[in-house]
Amino acid sequence: MIIIGVPNNINDYYLADEEEAYILEKKGFHAKYVDSDYVKYFKLNNKLIKELAKHGIQIKQEAEE
Numbered sequence: 001m002i003i004i005g006v007p008n009n010i011n012d013y014y015l016a017d018e019e020e021a022y023i024l025e026k027k028g029f030h031a032k033y034v035d036s037d038y039v040k041y042f043k044l045n046n047k048l049i050k051e052l053a054k055h056g057i058q059i060k061q062e063a064e065e
Contacts, residue, residue, distance in 0.1 A: 003033045006041070013041040014048060014059065027051055 007013050013032070016024060021031060021040040029048060031040035042048055049059045 002031055002040075004035075005033060006035050007033050010041075012044055014044055014052065016040045016042060023055070024048075024051070 016031070016039070018038060021042075024042060025031075029042055029051070032043050033041035035041070044059065052059060
């Protein structure tokens, strides 16, 4: 289930625009939140960080699994 709004701790999430969200969802990732501008928030974890790296997106923090 997706929550409408913005997470309290935004640093624990990756913000994806429509195109990025589409790619991540095709890879099996699910957004936890969506805001009024249709930005989707994906909870950061090691699997997501590795997938983002494949697309040239580097996340500096290490997330919990």
